[in-house]
Amino acid sequence: YITSCLTGVCTLVLFVYYYWWKLPHPRYPPGVRGIPVLGALPFLGKFAHKDIMRWSREKYGPIMSVRFGQKDSVVLNDYESIYEAMVKQGPAFRSRPTMKLITSYSNGYGFGFAEGHTKYMELRHFTFKILRGFGIGGRYLEDRISDLAQELVQDFKKLDGKATDVRMIVATTIGNVIASIVLGKKYHPKDKDFQRHLQLILNNFGNEETASYILCMMYFPSLRHIPPFKNAWKTFMDEHFEQLGFCRKEIEEHKNNLNVNDPKDFVDAFLVEMKKHSPEGSWFHEESLILCVIDLFFGGTETSTSTVMWAMVVLINFPQIQEKLHKEIVNATGALSEALPNLDHRNELPLFQAFIQELYRCMTLAPLGVQHQTTKDADIGGYCIPKDTVVLTNIHAVHHDPKIWKNPSEFNIYRHIDQDGKFIPSRKMIPFGIGCRSCLGEKLARSEVFLLLANIIKGFDILPDPESKELPDYKDGINGFLYVPYDYKLVAKPR
Numbered sequence: 001y002i003t004s005c006l007t008g009v010c011t012l013v014l015f016v017y018y019y020w021w022k023l024p025h026p027r028y029p030p031g032v033r034g035i036p037v038l039g040a041l042p043f044l045g046k047f048a049h050k051d052i053m054r055w056s057r058e059k060y061g062p063i064m065s066v067r068f069g070q071k072d073s074v075v076l077n078d079y080e081s082i083y084e085a086m087v088k089q090g091p092a093f094r095s096r097p098t099m100k101l102i103t104s105y106s107n108g109y110g111f112g113f114a115e116g117h118t119k120y121m122e123l124r125h126f127t128f129k130i131l132r133g134f135g136i137g138g139r140y141l142e143d144r145i146s147d148l149a150q151e152l153v154q155d156f157k158k159l160d161g162k163a164t165d166v167r168m169i170v171a172t173t174i175g176n177v178i179a180s181i182v183l184g185k186k187y188h189p190k191d192k193d194f195q196r197h198l199q200l201i202l203n204n205f206g207n208e209e210t211a212s213y214i215l216c217m218m219y220f221p222s223l224r225h226i227p228p229f230k231n232a233w234k235t236f237m238d239e240h241f242e243q244l245g246f247c248r249k250e251i252e253e254h255k256n257n258l259n260v261n262d263p264k265d266f267v268d269a270f271l272v273e274m275k276k277h278s279p280e281g282s283w284f285h286e287e288s289l290i291l292c293v294i295d296l297f298f299g300g301t302e303t304s305t306s307t308v309m310w311a312m313v314v315l316i317n318f319p320q321i322q323e324k325l326h327k328e329i330v331n332a333t334g335a336l337s338e339a340l341p342n343l344d345h346r347n348e349l350p351l352f353q354a355f356i357q358e359l360y361r362c363m364t365l366a367p368l369g370v371q372h373q374t375t376k377d378a379d380i381g382g383y384c385i386p387k388d389t390v391v392l393t394n395i396h397a398v399h400h401d402p403k404i405w406k407n408p409s410e411f412n413i414y415r416h417i418d419q420d421g422k423f424i425p426s427r428k429m430i431p432f433g434i435g436c437r438s439c440l441g442e443k444l445a446r447s448e449v450f451l452l453l454a455n456i457i458k459g460f461d462i463l464p465d466p467e468s469k470e471l472p473d474y475k476d477g478i479n480g481f482l483y484v485p486y487d488y489k490l491v492a493k494p495r
């Protein structure tokens, strides 16, 4: 009896050792393994990126491992290691892990969570080219954004100085920028289907409770069978299938009206491209297209909306900065309200450019980026990261690295201004990621944020809600998949 007990205990110990303590490779990066089943999760607070940054600085170095649940992951915590992995060794780091939560509605298609195989890279390359052809970062697109910025200014005027939560107003403008590029149309702000579509996009990650359930189920998909996760899972799926329906309807209309010699938007261009490929040999087929459309809306709406919402939180908290930015924009573009700021004014707006760069730095929107996965064994910094390892980029840590930024937690636009008053762009600012899977919408987002904010700051004094006892918090926000500000109201007083 004793012998069989001992054998049982030994087997159990060996089993635990094998699954728990054995490193994936003898040269695997050191780090936090936490406790069985949950891994390091119980040791992570609301801001996981800050905890990991602290561990990496105090003990493990920039390339460290963290076990999330039962999954071994590597987190890169400085610019050098991220550059080495994502740019220099890009092909080895270009895949994404498969997540049941996502594949249950996407079948693996779309941009953000697709594996990094050749068919996907071909689609990514095509999208970059098409989006540029339709003017991303160029004049044509700038005109569309400027028109929408003017509408936003009119919407702000209609508020008549009343304290309002403007998130949906900003999201409608930004959603319409995506709609004009992807679907070649602009929706009426009161269009019920469009409002519902936007609301669903903003719902997923903007609500703290939903965000925490979704994050848990990313690591523990089995939780979906247990309440309250079961309900959150069902809502998440129902809402995504509803989105699929919205996009399918738009694509049907495009199919009926397609002129192959004159593609007018992303969907048209994709439909034309589909004719050149077999559905089996490529990702150019209808199911893939629907998911691409959804991902462009998802990737492009909440991100830019939240950046503009963060900017206004900062303007309210720092009225002196707001005044300086207003003066600089008026000096560069002329006092008349009809004289619109445009992208060519950039060089004359060093403080405004510094403000935006500081915003991207302090309020890093995707603090841990989007998960990557290795496609083969890779070597960085003397460590081995085996094939199929999940790799995260701690963008927050790069943006708060004291070796690059003095007093990194302080919001200070002057750190980006040189002695001659000129703006200093920094390649160590990586809010959109870098390399093989960097943001497809970077140029679009940069143009949007610049033009919308320049128009707002030129036309309005952004003030706090007089009824609220506290100013909206610029040092704390909702941290789900994205880091976004808490809901707040503001007064937009016309200048």
Ligand code: HEM
Pocket (backbone or CB within 6 Å): 111, 112, 113, 114, 124, 178, 295, 296, 297, 299, 300, 301, 303, 304, 307, 365, 366, 369, 370, 371, 431, 432, 433, 434, 436, 437, 438, 439, 440, 441, 442, 444, 445
């Ligand atoms: C301020 C706004 C934005 C920020 C901060 C942002 C940030 C990011 C980041 C950090 C990534 C992951 C990079 C990586 O994995 O290495 C990403 C990916 C992506 N973004 Fe953005 N983004 C923004 C706006 C946009 C816009 C406007 C669009 C759409 C037009 C967009 C579409 C995408 C797509 C499709 C991907 C996935 C690319 C891939 O996996 O190949 N994003 N973004």
